[in-house]
Amino acid sequence: MDDFAALRLQLEWGADEALEEFPVxxxxxxxxxxxxxxxxxxxxxRETPPVARSIVRAAPPPQPVPIAAPQARAxxxxxxxxxxxxxxxxxxxxxxxxxxxxxxQLVFADGNPESxxxxxxxxxxxxxxxxxxxxVGASGMFLDRMLASIGLDRTQxxxxxxxxxxxxxxxxxxxxxxxxCLPFLLRHIxxxxxxRLVLMGGLAAQSVLASKTGITRLRGKWVEVNIPGLDGPIxxxxxxxxxxxxxxxxxxxxAWRDMLTLRRxxxxxxx
Ligand code: URA
Numbered sequence: 001m002d003d004f005a006a007l008r009l010q011l012e013w014g015a016d017e018a019l020e021e022f023p024v025x026x027x028x029x030x031x032x033x034x035x036x037x038x039x040x041x042x043x044x045x046r047e048t049p050p051v052a053r054s055i056v057r058a059a060p061p062p063q064p065v066p067i068a069a070p071q072a073r074a075x076x077x078x079x080x081x082x083x084x085x086x087x088x089x090x091x092x093x094x095x096x097x098x099x100x101x102x103x104x105q106l107v108f109a110d111g112n113p114e115s116x117x118x119x120x121x122x123x124x125x126x127x128x129x130x131x132x133x134x135x136v137g138a139s140g141m142f143l144d145r146m147l148a149s150i151g152l153d154r155t156q157x158x159x160x161x162x163x164x165x166x167x168x169x170x171x172x173x174x175x176x177x178x179x180x181c182l183p184f185l186l187r188h189i190x191x192x193x194x195x196r197l198v199l200m201g202g203l204a205a206q207s208v209l210a211s212k213t214g215i216t217r218l219r220g221k222w223v224e225v226n227i228p229g230l231d232g233p234i235x236x237x238x239x240x241x242x243x244x245x246x247x248x249x250x251x252x253x254x255a256w257r258d259m260l261t262l263r264r265x266x267x268x269x270x271x
Contacts (some may be wrong), residue, residue, distance in 0.1 A: 070096030074180050078187035084113060087187055091164060097180045099173075103165035104129045109188070110136075111158040117266070118194035119143075120185065120204045122241060123163035123169055134159050139242040140229060143200075146242070146255065150263040160188060162204045178207055190229030195269070197225065197234060198262060201241030208236065220258050222265065237262055 068076070073096050081087035088108045094100065107124040127137030134145045135143055147153070163173045163181045173181075185208070189197065199205040202215035207224055211218065217241055224233035238259040240251055 007129075044267055071179055071183075075130065075183040078183040081187055081191065084109075084188070084191050087184070087191060091184055094184075097165065097177060098180070099163065099177055100168055101167035102168045105132045106164050107132055107134050107161060107166070108164060109158055109160040110134050111154040112156065113158045113192045115155070115157050116195040117157040117198070118189060118192055118196075119154075119157055119198045119200060120189075120208060121159070121161045121200045122203050123161050123170075123173055124166040125243075126166065128161075129166035134161050136223075142246055143242040146245075148257055149256075150259045157198075158192060158194070162207055170191040173203065178203065182207055186227055187229070189227045195228065199236055199238045201244065202237040204241075205236075205238035209238070219254065220261055222261075235265070237265070262263065 074094065077090045077094060078087065081090050088106070091108065092106050100106070103124070107128050111119075121135060125137045125139070128134055128140070134140070145224060147157070155245070162185050163177060164184065167173050167177070189208075197208070199208055202218075205215055205218050206212060208221060209218070215238060218238040220237075222235045222237050225236045226233045237258065239262075240255050244254055245255050
């Protein structure tokens, strides 16, 4: 394959920008690369004098070790985390989601976990992947401006994503990636214990609410949602995703209504 074709293939696979000066083989750094071939039956290397070599019996074939399906493992690992730090560390160590091998790093959360208000987006983009923080790229800046218009900044809410690793080339997460990552998000919510949730975009809203209804019908109305590990249901407000709003200016009017709906809810609690 010539260089140009190789480059085009990388682009198709989502490797659309250079993050570092030299490539990093993450299969090797994560210990996932196959071991280099070993001589069978002979111990020692070519420099070892023949007398030092010994013939050994071939090792018995490895016994199959039952490995829990990644989704069950994600559930168990998430449920075992008792603090946000433990959850972050557990997610960092989790190797069951292929996205973690292509992303630069885990994107966990930003903002104030004590604030009582938690926003959930879809998945990190290139800028989030680079910085390790959610919503720091173009849609994040737009979201910050929308929230500033109702008097909110990142000290007054916590923000995270349904998927904590960037899908290559910003492709949509697959159903199985969503199923793998959902237990981590639900545990995240249970540990934060927010008084209310804002779900941005169809994927986050449908996944957390276990609904098939489209975001244009869900948006703007508070719904009660049961999160495992919380004592009772909490109110959740689905809204359009800021990245969608950046592309669809006509939808900004609806988004503004949703901002006012959120502001009223926050104010009603203060009184
Ligand atoms: N879009 C998201 O859904 N999340 C981010 O963190 C950035 C963009």
